[in-house]
Amino acid sequence: MKQYDNSDIEEIETRLEQTIKRLEKLQKQVRVEPFIDNSDFIRIFKISNGTAKNWRSKGVIPYVQIENKIYYKVSDIRSLLNKNYSTI
Template sequence: MSAIILTEQQYKDLVSRLDELNKKLETQNQKPQNTFLDNQEFIQLMNISKRTAQTWRDEGKISFSQIGSKIYYQMSDVQKLLDKNYNKAFNSRR
């Protein structure tokens, strides 16, 4: 095993970079319910048409926020929609 010697400035730079990476990771790992999707992102994520998204909103299948003409969905509401429509696998007789 070999030892690596750093100057004080190199050590401070390394610690600073590690702190920046840690902050970025914490930001990316926020809980999904804190994340909002706009209508286009929701449509792409669910692989549905704009009309289907409108129907789901009209039928109350998915909660949403609207600011002007923009529609937003909370990721936690998308998760609830998927959980509510989850079907367990059937037993197979083989």
């Protein structure tokens, strides 16, 4: 079994810190925006599947479709709510 001296440990710590900094930088560059699926969208808004489909076809809410699954960006949902917010 290899014995590590202080210089070995310092080198390992330095490489580990460098790796952590690179990972943190990558995480900042690769921010994935949260999405919700159609079933959650329908449940949150308490609407029917037909209403959600109607909103999509009218361009009321942007969406992503991958095969038969539909997803919405959370930021697009917030935008929809803000655009339609009324104090009256």
